[in-house]
Amino acid sequence: MKLALETKGLAKTYLAGTPQEVQALKPTNLQFEVGKFYAVIGKSGSGKSTLLHLLGALDTPTAGEVWIGDENVYELNDRDRARLRRRRIGFVFQAYNLLMEHSVRENITLPVDLDGRDLDEEYFDKIVDSLDIRDQLHKYPMQLSGGEQQRVAIARALISRPNIVLADEPTGNLDTKNGEIVLDLLISTAKAFNQTVILVTHDLDIASRAERLIVIDNGFVSAEHQL
Ligand SMILES: Nc1ncnc2c1ncn2[C@@H]1O[C@H](COP(=O)(O)OP(=O)(O)OP(=O)(O)O)[C@@H](O)[C@H]1O
Numbered sequence: 001m002k003l004a005l006e007t008k009g010l011a012k013t014y015l016a017g018t019p020q021e022v023q024a025l026k027p028t029n030l031q032f033e034v035g036k037f038y039a040v041i042g043k044s045g046s047g048k049s050t051l052l053h054l055l056g057a058l059d060t061p062t063a064g065e066v067w068i069g070d071e072n073v074y075e076l077n078d079r080d081r082a083r084l085r086r087r088r089i090g091f092v093f094q095a096y097n098l099l100m101e102h103s104v105r106e107n108i109t110l111p112v113d114l115d116g117r118d119l120d121e122e123y124f125d126k127i128v129d130s131l132d133i134r135d136q137l138h139k140y141p142m143q144l145s146g147g148e149q150q151r152v153a154i155a156r157a158l159i160s161r162p163n164i165v166l167a168d169e170p171t172g173n174l175d176t177k178n179g180e181i182v183l184d185l186l187i188s189t190a191k192a193f194n195q196t197v198i199l200v201t202h203d204l205d206i207a208s209r210a211e212r213l214i215v216i217d218n219g220f221v222s223a224e225h226q227l
C-alpha cells in the first residue's frame with residue numbers, strides 16, 4: 001500500500017485561549033492511498049474544510065503533522081511549502097475562482113506559468129480533451145456555463161500533474177445533471193493519471209461514488225468505511 005498523504009495527530013483550534021475557541025479538528029490520524037478516491041462527509045461546521053485546507057498546506061495546524069510522500073509539510077519553510085503545494089496538490093473549490101480577465105487557456109496554464117515551467121502540451125491536450133473543454137479555450141470564463149467553468153477549474157487543478165486533488169464541494173453550485181457530468185470527468189481524469197482525490201461533500205449520492213468514506217462529526221473523524 002503506497003501512501004499519497006498521511007496525517008499524524010493533526011488538530012486545529014481556532015481562536016485558541018479565547019472565549020470563542022473552536023476545536024474544529026480533533027487529533028486525527030488518516031492515511032490516503034495513491035490513486036484512490038475519498039469522500040469526506042459531515043454536517044455544516046463539522047470541520048470538513050478545515051481538514052481539507054490542512055491537507056493542502058493552505059493553513060497551519062495547532063498540533064500534529066501532515067506528510068506528503070516523505071515531506072513533513074508544516075516543517076517546510078514558507079517557500080518550500082508553497083512550491084510543494086503548487087506542484088503536488090490541485091485544488092477545486094465550490095466557487096470556481098477563475099480569473100475573469102484571462103482566457104480559459106490562460107486560466108488553465110496559470111499554475112505552470114507561475115512556476116516558470118514549460119507547459120507539457122501533450123498532457124495539456126489530454127486534460128482538455130478528457131474534460132471536453134477544447135471548444136472553450138479561447139473564450140473568457142464569463143462566456144461559460146457553471147459546469148463548463150468548473151471543468152476549467154478542474155483542468156487548472158490538474159495541469160501541474162499533482163499527485164493529490166483536493167475538492168471542496170466542487171459540484172455545490174451545479175444542478176444535479178451538470179454536477180454528475182463534472183464529477184464523472186473529475187473521477188475519470190484523476191483515475192487516468194493515478195491521482196488521489198479527496199472530495200468534500202454534503203451529498204450522500206456523491207459520497208457513495210467514493211472508494212473510501214471519511215465521516216466528520218463536530219471535529220471528530222468518527223468513521224472511516226471501506227465502500
Ligand atoms: N477562520 C476561522 N476562525 C474561527 N472559527 C472558524 C474559522 N474557520 C472555521 N471556523 C469554525 O470551525 C468549525 C469548522 O468549520 P469548517 O469550515 O471546517 O466546517 P465545514 O464542515 O467545512 O462546514 P460547511 O459544510 O458549512 O462548509 C466551525 O465551527 C466554524 O465556525
Ligand SMILES: [Mg+2]
Nearest residue numbers: 048049050168
Ligand atoms: Mg466547508
